[in-house]
Amino acid sequence: MPTLTTTDALAAFCARAAAHDYVTVDTEFLRERTYYAKLCLVQLAVPGDGPEDAVLVDPLVEGLDLSPLWALMADEGVTKVFHAARQDLEIFWTDGSVIPAPLFDTQVAAMVCGFGEQVGYETLVRKIAKGSVDKSSRFTDWSRRPLSDAQKRYALADVTHLRVVYDSLREQLARNGRTAWLEEEMAVLRDPATYEVQPEDAWKRLKMRNPTPRFVAVAAELAAFREHHAQTRNVPRSRVFKDDALLELASNKPKDDAELGKSRLLLREARKGDVAKGILEAVARAEAVPKESLPKPPRPKARDQINAALADLLRVLLKAKAEEAGVAQKLIATASDLDDIAAGARDGDWNRGWRAEVFGADALRLCEGRIALACEGHKVRIVPL
Missing domain, CATH: 1.10.150 (DNA polymerase; domain 1)
Structure with a gap:
């Protein structure tokens, strides 16, 4: 199970991959404790069944430069094949400022080909490749080293079976005249805006019931502060404060530390320091917005x-x-x-x-x-x- 740990070895494999029509790609990452996903492993495979045709790339090795990988992802002559690509693509855009193209997502292709909604990789492997995937390493800490042989086998299976799945789905789309349908779906995944959350737009993800204009203004300021704080410190937004606490704050509009301390849902850590200061400043900004300039609440569908x-x-x-x-x-x-x-x-x-x-x-x-x-x-x- 080849694991690439040097820039030269990665560059050599990427040069080989560039000579093929496609390369299958997957990643393993952690996101529980950070805002941005931490890339822990990259799996790559090219057509063929030799041991050198599927490799693991260890981005946690000190000194490894992923530039050859980013260049391969940007190579328009090689189709990049993923399954359920969205999170993988977000990592590539965040870490490498590249969105793989051309792009083929087997989960979306399977939906176009009638395999059902959000069909899982294991299902496609079983139905198309007539294989099976060992699930024992699914819930594992991919940042820990060394990786076990079981972890490596599990990771490689995510790209080796994918070659057979891709070939089958690509042929089926061509037979059905639906290749263009898939291209329409890939346009959203190729758009950088899909992976960028602007703090000023973060409030739009909140579920608010019949809010008033002032409530929306406060919630928008709080959501923008939380998003910016989470992004700049690379912590999950829920670690700053959760949605239910945000909505409570938007309703109560605390003006000082004493009022902030009365919140039932705000975590203790958020009642002091930079977070507490940010909350009070966000509420104050929203309260200062003139009535005629308040945002219009989203209108619920009657x-x-x-x-x-x-x-x-x-x-x-x-x-x-x-x-x-x-x-x-x-x-x-x-x-x-x-x-x-x-x-x-x-x-x-x-x-x-x-x-x-x-x-x-x-x-x-x-x-x-x-x-x-x-x-x-x-x-x-x-x-x-």
């Missing part, structure tokens, strides 16, 4: 705006069209999308690109009364009106 019967018909249509196309339903449209359509929405991801072809156009025709749904045995068919 249930009475949703045509419930139409929403149910759209669910039937989505299920029928997904089965017909052999594509996972959630990849086409979400339950929230269907409610939006039933409430009058006429634009969204569900009606762009290949989704419009598979579902969006018929969804609009159903809303406009130009088609009906009918049962034919165990199938649902579309009836023009």
Whole structure:
């Protein structure tokens, strides 16, 4: 089980990989105690079945320069194959300022090919590669050295079986004429904005029920402070203070240390020092915003705006069209999308690109009364009106 621990060895493998059409990639990392993931291991494999065709890269070795790896990831002549790539790509963007391209995500490809929603790697290995993955090292501390042989075997399996999975899915997409569908999905993963959280936008992740404009202003300032504090100190945002504490603070709006100390949900460490100071300053900034300049709260979707019967018909249509196309339903449209359509929405991801072809156009025709749904045995068919 080759483990690359020098820059020269990594450069040599990456030079070999650049001569192939693709390279399979995976990472092992830790994130429980940091804001940014700590890269602990990189697994790479090229086509072939020799011991030199799949390697581990140990980024924790002192003096190892990952520049050859970043260069390979940026090489447009080599497709980078991942399974469930989002977290891996975030690490590559954060650590190496590179997003692998061209990119092929086997989890997304499997959804396009009808393997279900968010299908796991083990499932694809079993169904396509007719193999199995040893799960014994799944929950392990990848930062500890030395790595055991069991850990190394587990890590390499994540890229060796992936070669067979990739070849199969790529061929199936080509047969079905859906390679372009996958390319549409990869565009989001290739966008650096996918992996960057701007502190001023952090409040948008909060779940707020019927908030007032002032509440939103305070919550936005608190969320921005927390995000900036977590990023600059590389600690999880929940270590600064949790969402429930943030919402409590936005409601109570403490003005001094005494009022801050009355919080039920704020951890003891957050009631002093830089965090306490940051909280009070954030609240003060929000309180100083003139009424006419307060942000508008996100408007909840009024249930009475949703045509419930139409929403149910759209669910039937989505299920029928997904089965017909052999594509996972959630990849086409979400339950929230269907409610939006039933409430009058006429634009969204569900009606762009290949989704419009598979579902969006018929969804609009159903809303406009130009088609009906009918049962034919165990199938649902579309009836023009």
